[in-house]
Each structure stands twice: as C-alpha cells, then as structure tokens.
Amino acid sequence: MTELEPLDLALIENFQHGMPICARPYAAIAQTLGCTEQDVLDRIAALTQRGVLSRVGPVFEHRRAGASTLAALSVPPTQLDAVAARVSAHPAVNHNYQRDHAWNLWFVLTAADPxxxxxxxxxxxxxxxxxxxxxxxxxxxxxxxxFSLRPFLPEPA
Structure with missing residues (x-):
C-alpha cells in the first residue's frame, strides 16, 4: 500500500461510504477530522494526483436517475492507452479498465435517458x-x- 498520512487514512476510512449531505460537505468532513476545509480539499487533490483516489462522488441507483450500460471495445494493443484516454474523456463514462480478452477495454456509461x-x-x-x-x-x-483502512490507522494517543 502506498504510504499515506494519518489524515489521508482517516479521510478515506471515514468517508468512502457517505459524504455529508449539506451545503459544505468538505467543511463538515473537516470538522469531523479536526482539520480545516482547505486541508480536506488539499488532501483529496493530492490523493487524486497520486492515483490513490480515482473519483470522489456519489454512487446512485442508475435506473432511478437515467440510463447506463457496460460497454466494451476491441482495441489493438498498441492503441490501448490512446483509446482509453479518449473513452475516459467522454463525460458519460464513469470508469474504464483493461481486460485480458479480445474485447479488452471495458467501460461504464451513464446518461439521462436511453x-x-x-x-x-x-x-x-x-x-x-x-x-x-x-x-x-x-x-x-x-x-x-x-475497504477498511483501520489496520493502517495509528493507535489513538
């Protein structure tokens, strides 16, 4: 596991299942963690830049909010990185990943309607x-x- 600061671990552990639903959720997180709102925003930005976090946002029942599908492309291996970048750039794409298969690039799309x-x-x-x-x-x-990060959190003083 990548070395994480105690604040990083606490942030991920405490908020991977439920962001506060309020006007300033990062301020509410900061209050819970005993830091500033800017600290939370800075940690999220740093974790995203390092690739520890790939996304911060809601997960919802897609059938209640629109339409979605799992999709796949058969991409020549030499073009996989470039095609994955193009797919990721589309606003309807939630995430994509490589598979060891003829259809080697899989992705999930969500949209307002079919x-x-x-x-x-x-x-x-x-x-x-x-x-x-x-x-x-x-x-x-x-x-x-x-995933619980409790085994990696420091013991309370």
Missing part, C-alpha cells in the same frame, strides 16, 4: 474509430466496494 446513452456510444465510436458493444444490466447485485 437516447443520450445511444448518442454517447456513437460519440465514442466516432472518437475511437471502433464500434463498442453495449451490455446493459439485466439484474443488479449490490457489491460494497469499500
């Missing part, structure tokens, strides 16, 4: 020159993607 989702898939095809396959969810399963 028409906007179709447009996003068309945009990605145009930007990459590759035709994505769309694999919409048939049945959902909740998977908690949080």
């Amino acid at each position: 028409e906007a989702l179709a447009t996003a898939l068309s945009d990605i095809a145009a930007a990459t020159g590759l035709e994505p396959i769309s694999l919409p969810m048939q049945r959902g399963f909740h998977i908690d993607l949080g």
